Amino acid sequence: MTRTDLHRAREALNSFVVETPSWGFADTGTRFGKFFQDAAAIDFGDKVADAGHVHALTGCCPTVAVHVLWDFKAGEDPKAAARLARRHGVKIGAINPNLFQDQGYKWGSFGNNDPKVRAAALQHCVDSVALGQAVGSEYLSLWFADGTNYPGQGSIRGRKHAFEESLRALHAALGPKQTMLVEYKPFEPAFYATDIADWGMALLLAKKAGPRAKVLVDTGHHYSGQNIEQIVAWLLDEDMLGGFHFNDRRYADDDLTLGSIDPYQIFRVFHEIHAFAADRRRWPKIAYMIDQCHNEKGKIEATIQTVVMAQELYAKAALVDQQALRRAQAKNQVVDAELLLKKAFFTDVAPALADWRRANSLPADPLVAHRRSGYERVAAADRRRRRQERGLTRGGSFA
Numbered sequence: 001m002t003r004t005d006l007h008r009a010r011e012a013l014n015s016f017v018v019e020t021p022s023w024g025f026a027d028t029g030t031r032f033g034k035f036f037q038d039a040a041a042i043d044f045g046d047k048v049a050d051a052g053h054v055h056a057l058t059g060c061c062p063t064v065a066v067h068v069l070w071d072f073k074a075g076e077d078p079k080a081a082a083r084l085a086r087r088h089g090v091k092i093g094a095i096n097p098n099l100f101q102d103q104g105y106k107w108g109s110f111g112n113n114d115p116k117v118r119a120a121a122l123q124h125c126v127d128s129v130a131l132g133q134a135v136g137s138e139y140l141s142l143w144f145a146d147g148t149n150y151p152g153q154g155s156i157r158g159r160k161h162a163f164e165e166s167l168r169a170l171h172a173a174l175g176p177k178q179t180m181l182v183e184y185k186p187f188e189p190a191f192y193a194t195d196i197a198d199w200g201m202a203l204l205l206a207k208k209a210g211p212r213a214k215v216l217v218d219t220g221h222h223y224s225g226q227n228i229e230q231i232v233a234w235l236l237d238e239d240m241l242g243g244f245h246f247n248d249r250r251y252a253d254d255d256l257t258l259g260s261i262d263p264y265q266i267f268r269v270f271h272e273i274h275a276f277a278a279d280r281r282r283w284p285k286i287a288y289m290i291d292q293c294h295n296e297k298g299k300i301e302a303t304i305q306t307v308v309m310a311q312e313l314y315a316k317a318a319l320v321d322q323q324a325l326r327r328a329q330a331k332n333q334v335v336d337a338e339l340l341l342k343k344a345f346f347t348d349v350a351p352a353l354a355d356w357r358r359a360n361s362l363p364a365d366p367l368v369a370h371r372r373s374g375y376e377r378v379a380a381a382d383r384r385r386r387r388q389e390r391g392l393t394r395g396g397s398f399a
């Protein structure tokens with residue numbers, strides 16, 4: 001790496017934080033079954049302990065996303081959860097309402113035919129806004145499983161109107177420091193018409209909801225071959241990119257670890273962000289979050305692997321010579337332009353990461369440090385014992 005490269009990578013790393021998901025530390029599975037790990041988090045305390053451990057090793061995961069239904073119990077003071085998180089060195093990040101698990105949501109939440117169900121879904125979101133305010137969270141992150149499975153089953157426009165109405169009402173409930181993120185997904189669980197199926201629909205709904213509604217891009221929520229970085233560039237240009245859910249996939253919403261299948265794809269997404277920042281001379285405000293299911297890998301190892309991969313790709317994308325790229329683009333020098341991206345992608349950023357970690361008193365290799373720490377062994381023994389003591393049977397939801 002040149003000195004300029006080192007400087008660019010360091011600056012980029014200083015500006016980059018990633019939020020870990022509380023559900024990424026708990027037992028998960030496929031839609032066919034759940035696979036258990038002794039070290040998987042049992043409760044919220046375990047989840048924030050694990051998130052705190054990841055932050056202590058990586059130095060760039062200061063917040064943890066929470067899932068209202070899975071992480072909070074009715075009647076409990078949410079401030080106690082925030083204190084617990086702080087004790088483990090992390091803060092509560094995005095609040096994720098649950099609009100898909102309750103039996104009432106069989107026919108949808110915001111898109112349900114029944115006004116009573118729609119009202120209940122809205123109330124749950126408004127409660128989630130209040131919960132976010134109580135814990136000092138900036139983001140309400142919305143994903144809807146709503147949609148229909150068969151042609152003719154529902155009024156596509158009718159459902160769109162229902163979404164517009166509820167999202168507007170929800171926006172009105174936001175506090176001054178809160179942003180709501182609208183996520184999209186082409187299919188699953190709805191296999192005919194998902195109500196918010198793509199970024200255009202999410203963008204339109206967010207714009208209609210109000211100025212503090214933005215679009216959330218889950219990297220797994222696209223059709224194969226779709227150009228995600230182009231979507232990102234457009235959303236940035238419209239000041240409508242609110243955040244990401246990071247994961248990778250080979251086929252659909254596979255929730256594999258980031259960069260495990262196609263690291264160049266994520267690099268290209270980061271490149272668009274760096275190009276935007278270079279043009280506008282400011283970093284866009286983006287909530288970078290992880291949304292993955294670690295079914296086979298150890299939860300903490302998979303999380304660390306993801307965070308480190310995100311840092312590496314973000315630092316690599318920072319090395320693209322933006323001025324040279326603009327010159328090459330202006331002259332239609334296709335090969336030169338492409339090679340500027342390739343050169344950055346293939347640059348070994350390990351020295352920059354080592355440098356940044358040293359400067360921040362972090363372990364040189366977070367994964368090695370985790371393995372040496374014995375954290376997982378201790379957690380597994382402790383959680384195995386607590387499961388036995390409490391007579392916990394495992395199964396059911398992802399919580």
Ligand SMILES: [Mn+2]
Pocket residue numbers: 143183218245291
């Ligand atoms: Mn997601």
